[in-house]
Amino acid sequence: xxLVPDPVVRFFHRMASPPHFYAFTERLMPWLxxxxxxxxxxxxxxxxxxxxxxxxxxxxxxxxxxxxxxxWMSLFIYVVMAxxxxxxxxxxxxxxxIVAISSAPIGAxxxxxxxxxxxxxxxxxxxxxxxxxxxxxxxxxxLFLYMGVIGLYGAIDDKRVxxxxxxxxxxxxxxxxxxxxxSVEWWNxxxxxxxxxxxxxxxxxxxxxxxLLLMALSFNVYYxxxxxxxxxxxxxxxxxxxxxxxxxxxxxxx
Amino acid sequence: xxMQEFFHMGGYALYVWPSYxxxxxxxxxxxxxxxxxxKQFFAKALKKKR
Numbered sequence: 446x447x448l449v450p451d452p453v454v455r456f457f458h459r460m461a462s463p464p465h466f467y468a469f470t471e472r473l474m475p476w477l478x479x480x481x482x483x484x485x486x487x488x489x490x491x492x493x494x495x496x497x498x499x500x501x502x503x504x505x506x507x508x509x510x511x512x513x514x515x516x517w518m519s520l521f522i523y524v525v526m527a528x529x530x531x532x533x534x535x536x537x538x539x540x541x542x543i544v545a546i547s548s549a550p551i552g553a554x555x556x557x558x559x560x561x562x563x564x565x566x567x568x569x570x571x572x573x574x575x576x577x578x579x580x581x582x583x584x585x586x587x588l589f590l591y592m593g594v595i596g597l598y599g600a601i602d603d604k605r606v607x608x609x610x611x612x613x614x615x616x617x618x619x620x621x622x623x624x625x626x627x628s629v630e631w632w633n634x635x636x637x638x639x640x641x642x643x644x645x646x647x648x649x650x651x652x653x654x655x656x657l658l659l660m661a662l663s664f665n666v667y668y669x670x671x672x673x674x675x676x677x678x679x680x681x682x683x684x685x686x687x688x689x690x691x692x693x694x695x696x697x698x699x
Numbered sequence: 700x701x702m703q704e705f706f707h708m709g710g711y712a713l714y715v716w717p718s719y720x721x722x723x724x725x726x727x728x729x730x731x732x733x734x735x736x737x738k739q740f741f742a743k744a745l746k747k748k749r
């Protein structure tokens with residue numbers, strides 16, 4: 446912990462200050478958008494055009510390029526939300542609280558995409574839109590957890606109190622994350638086992654794996670973009686009476 | 700591969716393209732909503748100033 450070099454520490458200290466965060470992310474945004482577009486274009490070109498059809502599933506498997514990265518993001522964002530919530534809870538850092546609550550709608554969106562695309566993939570392959578399989582059910586519970594976080598935050602007027610409540614709910618819900626991940630191993634039901642995140646070699650050909658990883662990267666950059674957008678409006682609203690927001694308003698006027 | 704073949708998706712077009720379409724809509728909405736909110740915030744703040 447004390448081995449972190451000083452400039453890194455200073456960077457995080459500055460980032461935790463709302464006006465600095467706002468100004469820095471404003472400059473960062475165009476770069477992130479360019480990186481996102483390049484990754485997505487490469488991933489989609491590789492996945493939809495270059496990669497061959499699956500020998501068993503034909504072209505229907507191409508849903509994988511959004512289904513699997515979305516499912517990964519739904520878990521990853523939940524963990525980020527819980528950790529940011531815990532940091533806010535312990536050190537009362539406002540920006541951590543805002544990162545936690547701003548992550549919730551994005552995480553919920555990815556969970557919804559994972560469920561929806563899974564359903565569209567399940568119909569032609571399994572012959573059903575939905576089954577109460579362990580993986581599907583635990584992922585649905587994740588969606589409810591996200592909605593619980595969003596609802597709870599909206600129900601409490603004092604946003605600092607709301608952030609505390611949300612952090613506790615998010616932390617309790619973390620128990621669902623390993624359940625989702627291991628569900629395909631613990632319960633042998635319809636959903637297939639992991640293809641990429643296995644200890645030995647992934648059971649997927651390189652021509653399919655590379656676009657999949659590109660899409661996963663693209664979705665991570667997307668999360669950063671969407672998160673920054675949400676954090677910025679939340680910061681403005683929470684700090685509307687502070688001087689830096691008033692200055693921003695004057696800047697916009699010109 | 701012809702354009703038609705590409706869009707046909709080996710007969711799975713009805714499953715593949717709605718998946719991609721919905722993803723696009725949801726991901727776009729997550730950007731548009733906060734950007735609109737920010738515009739509204741500044742519009743409101745400026746109105747108060749006058």
